[in-house]
Amino acid sequence: MDWNLPELRAGHRADEALLERRARAAKANAGDAPEIELGAVRCLSIEPAATPACGDMLYIHGGGYRLGSPAAYVAYAQALADQSGRRLILPYYPLAPEQPFPAALHAIVAVYRALPDPAATIVAGDSAGGGLAAALCILAARAGQRPAGAILVSPMLDLRAGRDSYDRNAARDPLFSRQAVQDAAALYLQGHAPDDPLVSAIHADPNDFPPTLVLAGGAEVLLDEALDFVRKLALADRRVTMHVAPGMGHVWPLMAAGSPHASEAIAAMAAFAKAQQSDASEGSA
Numbered sequence: 180m181d182w183n184l185p186e187l188r189a190g191h192r193a194d195e196a197l198l199e200r201r202a203r204a205a206k207a208n209a210g211d212a213p214e215i216e217l218g219a220v221r222c223l224s225i226e227p228a229a230t231p232a233c234g235d236m237l238y239i240h241g242g243g244y245r246l247g248s249p250a251a252y253v254a255y256a257q258a259l260a261d262q263s264g265r266r267l268i269l270p271y272y273p274l275a276p277e278q279p280f281p282a283a284l285h286a287i288v289a290v291y292r293a294l295p296d297p298a299a300t301i302v303a304g305d306s307a308g309g310g311l312a313a314a315l316c317i318l319a320a321r322a323g324q325r326p327a328g329a330i331l332v333s334p335m336l337d338l339r340a341g342r343d344s345y346d347r348n349a350a351r352d353p354l355f356s357r358q359a360v361q362d363a364a365a366l367y368l369q370g371h372a373p374d375d376p377l378v379s380a381i382h383a384d385p386n387d388f389p390p391t392l393v394l395a396g397g398a399e400v401l402l403d404e405a406l407d408f409v410r411k412l413a414l415a416d417r418r419v420t421m422h423v424a425p426g427m428g429h430v431w432p433l434m435a436a437g438s439p440h441a442s443e444a445i446a447a448m449a450a451f452a453k454a455q456q457s458d459a460s461e462g463s464a
Contacts, residue, residue, distance in 0.1 A: 182288060182322045185281040185377070190369060193245070193276055200246060201274075208251035215268075218289030223249040223269040225256045232266035233456055234299050234327075237291055237315075241306025241333075241430055243363030244283065245275045255433050255445075262449035264456075265301065268294070272311070276366040280378055287315050291326075301452050302326040302389075305430045306355075307363065309334025313380035313388075320387035328390040328455040330448050333401055333430045334408075337381040338364040338373040342403035348428075351398035355429040360400075381408050385415035390458075392420045392451040394444055396427035422447045 193201075212223045226232055238256060240247045249256075249269035256267045272286040294300050297319070304312035309331040316329050333355075340360040349356060364373060376383035381404055391412060395405040405421070412419040424431055424440040432444040 182318055184285055184288060184318065187282055187285060188279055188369070190275060190277045190279045190282075197245060204246065204251065205248065208248060212249075212253045212256075217268065217270070218286075218291075218293035220286045220290050221271045222290060223253070223256070223267075225253065225260045225267040225269070227260045227264050227266070228257065229261065230264060232260075233264045234266070234296070234301070235268055235294050236260075236263060236265040236301040236303055236330075236452060237268050237270075237287075237294065237312075237326075239272070239287060239304030239308030239311045240269060241304070241308045242274070243335075243359060244280075244307045244367035245363055247274075247307070252433065255436060258445050259448060262445055263301075263452040265452055275363075276369065279369040280367050280371050283311055284314055284318070284377065287311050288318060291315060291319065292324075297324055297326060299456075300326045301328045301330060301455060303330035303332070303448070305332035305334070305433065307335050307367075310336060310378065310380060313383070314377045316389060317376055317380065317383050317387045320389075325389050327458075328392070328451065329388060330392045330394070330451060331405075332394045332432060332444070332448075333396060333399060334380075334393065334405060335360065335363075335401065336408050337379045337404045338368065339379065340364070342407070344403035345400045348398050348400045348402060352396070352400045352428040354434060355400050357400065381411070385412045385417050388412055388417055388419070390418040390455060392422065392448065394422040394424070394432070394447065396429060396431050397423050397425045398427055399429045401429065420451065
């Protein structure tokens with residue numbers, strides 16, 4: 180079946196402040212990991228340290244669609260690879276505003292389709308990467324090529340940024356805010372409808388999702404949209420699990436690395452990935 184990706188669109192140059200933020204982050208996060216190319220997209224490839232990989236996890240970094248790089252994720256991804264037993268693939272996808280929606284999605288789909296066994300792959304991501312992972316699940320379901328499961332960490336699921344947790348947790352989530360989502364949406368969407376399920380998965384058909392694990396911090400501004408998304412999938416009898424870390428903010432498994440809550444989140448992701456591997460093995464027996 181056809182993937183029916185939206186057509187690419189022209190963007191515009193990033194302003195100097197955004198370019199400077201990217202440059203500072205690149206200097207601070209110069210991670211060291213092997214690089215590969217999948218679907219003509221540059222990716223980091225991180226293998227489990229102790230055992231051969233039992234499959235792949237396509238992990239999509241965050242950064243509000245306009246920032247971020249896999250280089251900041253090397254230690255985090257290694258921990259997740261070691262505990263899950265999966266190879267982690269982290270793509271360098273195109274950023275807005277130079278390349279707005281759907282450029283990043285085109286790149287993610289190309290990587291997914293180039294994996295050895297997409298149907299056995301776990302699709303994962305955090306923040307904007309969680310939004311892209313959700314969009315990939317939607318397109319994959321429509322194309323008849325569902326992944327084995329999805330892991331969404333502090334995902335951006337509604338670019339309208341209207342839920343109460345934006346106000347309730349504003350003072351408790353130092354990394355993210357309603358204004359940050361609105362700024363990211365403006366650069367990423369550039370006139371595209373914010374209620375398109377491919378940019379705001381809260382509006383998607385829940386039947387498009389594979390078994391899904393959603394993780395959110397109890398103190399983050401995105402909490403309510405994550406909860407609403409989980410309720411929507413549960414009401415449709417989809418297999419969905421929610422992990423909420425009390426008192427934690429946006430993308431705490433990465434930002435609070437080494438903390439007990441971060442360790443618990445990585446363990447939950449690894450257990451979920453192993454469960455999908457077990458289900459696939461039983462189904463083929």
